[in-house]
Amino acid sequence: MAELSAQDERLLRRAIEVSARSVANGNTPFGAIMADPAGRVLLEAENTGITGRNTLNHAETNLMNLAVTTLNPHQIATATLYTSCEPCAMCSGSMYWGGLNRMVYGMSEADLLEITGEDPSTATMRGVGCRNILQSGQRDIEVSGPHLVEEASAIHIGFYDQFLLSDQEKGLLRRAIDVSTRSVANGNLPFGALLADPDGNVLLEAENSDITGQSPLNHAETNLMRLAIEKLTPEQIATATLYTSCEPCAMCSGSMYWGGLNRMVYGMSEADLLQYTGGHQLNPTMTGVGCRAVLQSGHREVEVKGPFLIDEASVIHRTYWTT
Ligand SMILES: [Zn+2]
Ligand SMILES: [Zn+2]
Numbered sequence: 001m002a003e004l005s006a007q008d009e010r011l012l013r014r015a016i017e018v019s020a021r022s023v024a025n026g027n028t029p030f031g032a033i034m035a036d037p038a039g040r041v042l043l044e045a046e047n048t049g050i051t052g053r054n055t056l057n058h059a060e061t062n063l064m065n066l067a068v069t070t071l072n073p074h075q076i077a078t079a080t081l082y083t084s085c086e087p088c089a090m091c092s093g094s095m096y097w098g099g100l101n102r103m104v105y106g107m108s109e110a111d112l113l114e115i116t117g118e119d120p121s122t123a124t125m126r127g128v129g130c131r132n133i134l135q136s137g138q139r140d141i142e143v144s145g146p147h148l149v150e151e152a153s154a155i156h157i158g159f160y161d162q163f164l165l166s167d168q169e170k171g172l173l174r175r176a177i178d179v180s181t182r183s184v185a186n187g188n189l190p191f192g193a194l195l196a197d198p199d200g201n202v203l204l205e206a207e208n209s210d211i212t213g214q215s216p217l218n219h220a221e222t223n224l225m226r227l228a229i230e231k232l233t234p235e236q237i238a239t240a241t242l243y244t245s246c247e248p249c250a251m252c253s254g255s256m257y258w259g260g261l262n263r264m265v266y267g268m269s270e271a272d273l274l275q276y277t278g279g280h281q282l283n284p285t286m287t288g289v290g291c292r293a294v295l296q297s298g299h300r301e302v303e304v305k306g307p308f309l310i311d312e313a314s315v316i317h318r319t320y321w322t323t
Pocket of ligand 1: 091
């Protein structure tokens, strides 16, 4: 890899600083800046995927959107974009379409994947590489990287732990998925949930009972919260984690809040579920609000983790809703 000029190195460091600021502002650790040929910074952009509730809000795409609305084409054409991490296909494409001609990056996507792992909740695009995209159009974009890999990766190390699940928790979520399968065997809809104490001991389980109980309100999680209030102490509920095979609806999220739960882990998302249920009359899936919006809108926040084990959680749904 070619040596970086002192000016390029200084500017790439600044992009890495922006990636740290992105985390401080509640987002994932990615940052990008644009500088003119004299090395003056024209624009900066952080990732805003979490706070903007939009997984397309990558730092580089944010930066290119800003550039095309605030700079003139000549400024973009002669500028260099510095980014803390190798840009993905979407971001590379936005550089091409935005008229950029030079890009310098920190760590590679392969470096990033080593840190984020294979968990879909921390998905990294790989396999194409920015050069293959940036040099496949009607003009080539000059690419330089990876550089300053250790500095660029420092903020990433440990960051994704919050999105990952321990083996013990995976085991508990798998058991909730087993309950969803049992629910079907018992004549109901494919949803299951359980409560576990902080050591991972299962306290209670509940299946869906919409059909056998003749009530469309008998969702697994609401059934479980009703059972918890009957069988457990408030202290047990407050320290327990609820594992559910599918993202809870607004009613179930509300029952977790009113029941005094503080932590919930889910399998497939409601958006995933809707792909399988469509407009099925037994499950006109609620979407559009999302459990986080409900569980984090009260006087205390319920910690939410998910989606996880999406492939395993969706197995039963692939066949159930078609029959
Ligand atoms: Zn990207
Ligand atoms: Zn529900």
